[in-house]
Amino acid sequence: MLVVNGLRATVGEKEILQGLNLTVNPGEIHAIMGPNGSGKSTLAHVLSGRDGYTVTGGSATFAGQDLLALEPEQRAHLGLFLAFQYPVELPGVNNTYFLKAALNSIRKARGEAELDAVSFLRFIKEKLKILHLDESLLKRAVNAGFSGGEKKRNEIFQMALLEPKLAILDETDSGLDIDALRVVADGVNALRSPERSMIVVTHYQRLLDYIQPDFVHVLAKGQIIRSGGKELALELETTGYGWIDAEGLAA
Amino acid sequence: MTSTTAVNDLVKSEYEHGFTTEIASDTFPPGLDETVVRAISQRKGEPEFMTAWRLKAYRHWLTMTEPNWAAIDYPKIDFQAISYFSAPKRPEDAPKSLDEIDPILLETYQKLGIPLEEQKVLAGIAVDAVFDSVSVATTFRKSLAEVGVIFCSISEAVHDYPDLIQKYLGSVVPYTDNFYAGLNAAVFSDGTFVYVPKGVRCPMELSTYFRINARNTGQFERTLIVAEAGAYVSYLEGCTAPQRDENQLHAAVVELIVLDDAEVKYSTVQNWYPGDAQGKGGIYNFVTKRGDCRGARAKISWTQVETGSAITWKYPSCLLRGEGSVGEFYSVAVTKGRQQADTGTKMIHIGKNTRSTIVSKGISAGEGQQTYRGLVRIGQRAEGARNHTQCDSLLIGDRCTANTVPYIEVRTPTANMEHEATTSKISDDQLFYCRSRGLTEEDAVSMIVNGFCKEVFNELPMEFAVEAQKLLSISLEGAVG
Ligand SMILES: Nc1ncnc2c1ncn2[C@@H]1O[C@H](COP(=O)(O)OP(=O)(O)O)[C@@H](O)[C@H]1O
């Protein structure tokens, strides 16, 4: 589904991704862990097409297409979704209106019929129920004045609605209390399916108590320096990230 | 009294002796003097009181100078290079119905998704189209007449309702008010008159589509709306103009008179030609709009969406005289390319417990320059007066500017004032966020901008709000990137 090969990316003069490899197959959940500033968000942004990064080498293929050649919206149309580490506020833009426009632009790009207001509302209410979210969310402006936890829940809600093929969750767990964490984890688990893959970026292993990953990777200094199963996350919890500097690059 | 008699005498004598130059052509040659003022009045077959009023205005105007305090920059206007009257060539050439309106106009409306005739029928809007300087189409008049509402061109009103005109014309915006209002009083071509009798709720939205047609002809509309005690009317004004290459002066005057418990809602969507990329050829729009809440609990609500014109100079205002009267101003102004706008409002609190609300949303893109200029004055006797002002500016790109210039004068200790101002940008983060959800950049901009303007659009009549949203999206096409 996603194949990242030797990906290099710079911000300004600084090379952040330094030859990163990652393969994600349908239905798999990959956790990416790593110290602050190691390039986790950069990876998420480069994959979803954010401006400000220059790809200087390597490739990324998604659903058989050269991902890096596409506009951000085209990537979304292909089924890529990014849950932002810092969701953005859109004052005055109604959440329901926003999501309807987003879903319909994706459907349109795929040659599917757009949903009318009634079927969209039915669909959206169904998703709210699955995620145990309050209907008041529909009336509010996108993320405007939301608490940190509400913003993250809204990201999961959007993910549920847009039904991506590959979702990248960038530290969706950071700053959440245990209840909010549960909502996020329940949402992710509810959306798990053999066709849907996820990349769960996290700083802590805590989230992985609730979401069982198939693979755990350690990202440091712009590369995946270790990969393993769930036990790697537990190991990291005890050892921390201090060993990275001591050992240098394993690869 | 003596001075009036003197003026009348003067008018008469000059009429007898001086008025020999018959201006025969349908469009007057450029230039302005008393002969031209008289000729306009004569062409329109006006009663003497109007001629006299125009002349007084003209003579006063000669003593006035153009205001220069606004933050706008434009080449000096040569008032002698403007033609002050233009009539449809022959009556048989005048459009008989709205279907005959210039295709460019219709195209613009089609782009906006509202074919004019369809909108007229569907929305039940009475349309009084002003072509050049003479009204040529008035519809729905009958059903209005049944409830006693007068809706006609101001030229007709001068003939048919001289008492109302004499009583109210210039009573809110006297010709001494400002340079452009003085000029308008002297040479105004046509416009709209609305009179809603006591206790009558006007059964439909009243609408006028203005258009600037003949090349190089200044347009000087005059609108007068009177709402007697307990009356209600909602008036919609929308403008569009075909592309042209010469700067065009537009100096309109709008007067509203609102008596006890009456309400006037005045909505404008303005999208005149803003000029080309260099700013050449756009409309200069110098407008004086003022409403007078003469009665207790009278209410005036100005809502405007300004997307056009090269220069906008406009401050719809409210005189809150009546006890408990209410003034509102909701505005969206867009400047892009080389457009300049200096706009805002004045809320003059005179009566007790008067209230006003100002919500101004300025959007600046490209090299657009925009200034919000607002005055809130609370007089000595306006005990318990309240004002809430909110001024938000949205910048798109980094070559545009937005300024907020609030003037606040409070002369009573019991007044309550709130003022909020914000300036924000459409951030790359916002655009990326929307795009990562599958929206194009253009959709993202239009969504963010419409979200920003929401409080104002909420005030517009439904079909107008839809039009305004589309207009905003169309006018910001390509503004980012
Ligand atoms: N826009 C930017 N400008 C300059 N440096 C940046 C920018 N974005 C990220 N960086 C730098 O890139 C590195 C990786 O950042 P990031 O990908 O956010 O790390 P992580 O998400 O793993 O904490 C950090 O050193 C950070 O300071």
Ligand SMILES: [Mg+2]
């Ligand atoms: Mg990060």
